[in-house]
Amino acid sequence: MVHFFATWCEPCKAEIGTLQRFFQARGDKVGVLAINVGEVPGRVRSFLKETPVTFPVVLDADRSVAKAWAVEGLPTSVMLDKSLKRMLAVTGELDWASAEVGDEIDEALADRDSQGADCTREDNR
């Protein structure tokens, strides 16, 4: 899960807490990388002191990564499969700790796993 956020973005503040809970619950299945868009290190550090997370957070200081990924708004989350193909993408606030989102993710993971099995079979032909 690649998650783009900024500390000034009001929905991002609420979302990153639920993303942390999501990571705690599903971190064995889904890796999370948070990308801060366009802010100085000190500001992000202060934010993370108040809202600690256990997944890695990196800086996109000049917004070039957000541009390359065609991020149109914050927060934006993109879920990739093992081959780095986009599985899901959402722009806007999402409650990652909700059952509804958890179910959607589990379903996507199940699809991924079944596709992975198919690939394995194909590779073994």
Added chain:
Amino acid sequence: MSLTRRDVLKAGAAVSAAAALPSWPAQADFAPRPGTWRNFELRTRLDIPQPAGLTQAWIPLPSFSAPGWSKPEGNNWDTNAKTAEIVKDAKYGAEFLHVVWTEGESAPAVEVISTFATQSRAVDLTKPLGTQSLSDAERKLNLAPTELIPTDGIVKETSDKITAGAKSDVEKARLIYEWIVETAYRDPKTRGCGVGDVATLLKSGNIGGKCADINALFVGLARAAGLPARDLYGLRVAPSAFGYKSLGAKNEVVTKAQHCRAEVFLADFGWVPVDPADVRKVVLEEPPGNLPLTDDKVTQARKTLFGSWEGNWLAYNDAHDVALPGAAGPKLGFLMYPQAEVAGVRLDCLDADTFKYVITAREIAI
């Protein structure tokens, strides 16, 4: 996955609301009038508490000249730096002092003293002045998107909805202004003056922020509607003479009094001042606070700040996407706060613990 992005773009409803506004009563108290220049001295003192490696700073200087209301009048400085020089941004002409200290300097410090003159503005939008000129280069510059103010996508879509049916440029500008006053809000939790990421603001459906957000939104929507517009980044330097506690400096210390305003170019009137962000500031902050839009203080501010503003404010510059020479960090969306880097790391200009600066302003006689 079904997306849950909130889409609260109620442009149609907002435009209807704006159109339904009552005609304004005769102007009462809040009536800035041009005619009297006010001269100010601005002192910016900056200290870097924890220097390491290469330490440098960039301090905005008053550099926006406009006939009739804004005159930068020079800068002096005192510093223990190795070099200090005035640099002018090539695209916008924004000036700043670039200061570089010798590595090992234990207490990097600089004080800049600037003088400038300003005055109130008032454009009577009932009395066209005849066709006003704007060069092709200025028109192009003030219609162009910036890094944080795109003029396509959701900005264009929103602008089109707001201005649909408008019969003149004045009406387009007015509709955008009223839509923002009705739709946006001042968020007291926003750090500094906000970031001004207009597309993100619109997409989030949460159109809250401060002047750099709300007035940048005006500029983006106006540009998308084909109206040249610009943000002016500056500083409140004196109290309001009209009793608005929220629209002026509280005292001579103006370290946290940054404020940006906007202008829109209208063919029959020239550059017209607007400040929808300050209308929302009046709503939030004028005692007793959280005033309704029907409160007299709000209605006066709302009427006045489309076409007028008070000369208690400095315009530093109108620059966007400013590259700081010698900097390791990225371009700035705008240059309104002093900036510094220590060992290649940009400091947080809003964090008083790592980056100390004090700005004072006083009115002077000439």
